[in-house]
Amino acid sequence: xxxxxxxxxxxxxxxxxxxxxxxxxxxxxxxxxxxxxxxxxxxxxxxxxxxxxxxxxxxxxxxxxxxxxxxxxxxxxxxxxxxxxxxxxxxxxxxxxxxxxxxxxxxxxxxxxxxxxxxxxxxxxxxxxxxxxxxxxxxxxxxxxxxxxxxxxxxxxxxxxxxxxxxxxxxxxxxxxxxxxxxxxxxxxxxxxxxxxxxxxxxxxxxx
Amino acid sequence: xxxxxxxxxxxxxxxxxxxxxxxxxxxxxxxxxxxxxxxxxxxxxxxxxxxxxxxxxxxxxxxxxxxxxxxxxxxxxxxxxxxxxxxxxxxxxxxxxxxxxxxxxxxxxxxxxxxxxxxxxxxxxxxxxxxxxxxxxxxxxxxxxxxxxxxxxxxxxxxxxxxxxxxxxxxxxxxxxxxxxxxxxxxxxxxxxxxxxxxxxxxxxxxx
DNA sequence: AGCTGTGAACATATTCACAGCC
DNA sequence: GGCTGTGAATATGTTCACAGCT
Numbered sequence: 022x023x024x025x026x027x028x029x030x031x032x033x034x035x036x037x038x039x040x041x042x043x044x045x046x047x048x049x050x051x052x053x054x055x056x057x058x059x060x061x062x063x064x065x066x067x068x069x070x071x072x073x074x075x076x077x078x079x080x081x082x083x084x085x086x087x088x089x090x091x092x093x094x095x096x097x098x099x100x101x102x103x104x105x106x107x108x109x110x111x112x113x114x115x116x117x118x119x120x121x122x123x124x125x126x127x128x129x130x131x132x133x134x135x136x137x138x139x140x141x142x143x144x145x146x147x148x149x150x151x152x153x154x155x156x157x158x159x160x161x162x163x164x165x166x167x168x169x170x171x172x173x174x175x176x177x178x179x180x181x182x183x184x185x186x187x188x189x190x191x192x193x194x195x196x197x198x199x200x201x202x203x204x205x206x207x208x209x210x211x212x213x214x215x216x217x218x219x220x221x222x223x224x225x226x227x228x229x
Numbered sequence: 230x231x232x233x234x235x236x237x238x239x240x241x242x243x244x245x246x247x248x249x250x251x252x253x254x255x256x257x258x259x260x261x262x263x264x265x266x267x268x269x270x271x272x273x274x275x276x277x278x279x280x281x282x283x284x285x286x287x288x289x290x291x292x293x294x295x296x297x298x299x300x301x302x303x304x305x306x307x308x309x310x311x312x313x314x315x316x317x318x319x320x321x322x323x324x325x326x327x328x329x330x331x332x333x334x335x336x337x338x339x340x341x342x343x344x345x346x347x348x349x350x351x352x353x354x355x356x357x358x359x360x361x362x363x364x365x366x367x368x369x370x371x372x373x374x375x376x377x378x379x380x381x382x383x384x385x386x387x388x389x390x391x392x393x394x395x396x397x398x399x400x401x402x403x404x405x406x407x408x409x410x411x412x413x414x415x416x417x418x419x420x421x422x423x424x425x426x427x428x429x430x431x432x433x434x435x436x437x
Numbered sequence: 438a439g440c441t442g443t444g445a446a447c448a449t450a451t452t453c454a455c456a457g458c459c
Numbered sequence: 460g461g462c463t464g465t466g467a468a469t470a471t472g473t474t475c476a477c478a479g480c481t
Contacts, residue, residue, distance in 0.1 A: 027431075028471075028472075029471090029472095030471080030472060030473090031472090032428055032431050032432075033428055035427075035431070036421070036423070036424040036427040036428060037408070037421075037424065039427075040406060040407070040408070040421070040424070041408065044383070044407065053439090053440065053441090054440075054441075055440085060408060061408055062408060062410070063473095064473070064474060064475095065440095065474095066442095066443095066473075066474055066475070066476090067472090067473060067474075069440090069441060069442065069443085070442085070443080070472095070473080070474090072441090072442095073441085073442055073443075077441080077442070079440075079441050079442080080440080080441075080480085080481070081439080081440050081441045081442080081479070081480045081481055082438075082439045082440050082441080082480070082481045083439080083440065083441085083481075084439095084440065084441080085441090097431070098427055098428075098430050098431045098434070099430045099431055099433060099434025099435070100427060100430055104426075104430055104433065106426065113325040113326075113328045113329050114325050114326075114329060116325070117321040117322050117324070117325030117326075118321075118322075118325075118422070120321045121321050121322060121422065123406055123422055123423045124422070124423055124426060126406075126423065127423030127424075127426060127427055128427075129423070129426050167433055168426065168429060168430075168433065170426075175252070191433060191436060192429040192430070192432065192433040193429075194425050194426060194429060198248060198331055198334075199248070199252065200245070200248070200249065200268060200269055200270060202270070206436065208429055208432040208433065210425050210428065210429055212420060212422070212425055213244070213245075213248070214326065214329065214331055214332070214420070215244070215331045215332055215334065215335030215337070216244040216245065216248070216335075217402050217418050217420055218312075218314065218332060218335060218337050218376065218378075218402060219243075219244040219247075219306055219308060219335055219336075220240055220241055220244060220306075220418065221376060221400040221401075221402060221416055221418055222306050222307045222308055222312060222376075222400075223235075223240050223243070223305070223306045223307060224240075224400065224416040225307060225312065225375055225376065225399060225400040225416065226306070226307025227307070228399060228414065236449075236450075237449085237450095238449080238450060238451090239450090261461090261462065261463090262462075262463075263462085271451095272451070272452060272453095273452095273462095274451075274452055274453070274454090274464095274465095275450090275451060275452075277462090277463060277464065277465085278450095278451080278452090278464085278465080280463090280464095281463085281464055281465075285463080285464070287462075287463050287464080288458090288459070288462080288463075289457070289458045289459055289461080289462050289463045289464080290458070290459040290460075290461050290462050290463080291459070291461080291462065291463085292461095292462065292463080293463090
């Protein structure tokens, strides 16, 4: 019931609950914290506490109405309208993400691809022509583009991020293997694929 | 100095320190907790505490010897020898990851690609022929393959994971948009690309 | 009876503050 | 003087346990 500000850890789990509920059979109209917990590999109390931040939407003795809960989570996450997203860096990963259907499925529109390499300009992926990074500023100005995905090499990432921030982008998803510095007010998430394997390596190394 | 068991949060940051140090000029032979903290967007005390779990490798008044620290971290993470990794699911993402140089750069060897789709069998990416998932068991048995990356559609992910676990794989990096259940002793990390955007959406929606 | 919502207890993680050493 | 290493303090996150509602 503590409306207003949701703990980071909870925010990071809300999309997971959405995913779990979307994978349930359509006949399942209600869902309990225990079911969700089992699907998400969490503790039921954790699920209940998370959902309580959205307000009291459960019914005691019954559970949560699945569709209603999905809607509440989408509302809270700001997923009612599709955000427009651009991808900067059309290498292996960037072009794969451009073709990846998961972003659309999750409610995002990939509306533009950019690259610094003149050879890539004009290539088409997923119905979008690759445009030069020099066009970023004018393309973003006055457009509703809110988020950017960086899939450039590490060395280019910071410069691209600076450009994006200058253009008014305030949400960045960075796949380049480099930490990016952004001013306050800009949210930047870093997903490093090799890092994930290195973390696994630690646990792999100390078993068996 | 508290040898033996390292907190999860620290383990997740060790690769970051490696990355930061690898991006420094070769002339920089020592590095301070403050420098590392600035590069990694962390608090210097946090860095020092993290590194203290590796033992006392710093010199008061000076800092840490860069090469020595890199080696200590690699040792701790089990990155001295290259782990062999396979990729299951050669769609957009899987093939991009097969071609992605970052895993090799981070000390992993992608040694095999697998897919369930007969049309994909025999295709070549990054010097590897795609093999059928039915060959997984015999390919893994007796081989040093330790880790697997799942890039299948959501619906196939659990079944593939079960197969991998049966084959003795104990470290799984899952990119499929589905939670995977694994028995104790199997470490499974889940990276969901759409989820990352959805988390950003929350913060994007409540600013400006 | 069954399940939510939540205060209290516990666990983990981060930051402070400073002693200790170069 | 400058930087590490670390106990203590704080903040955040998770789990328990149970009251409260249907």
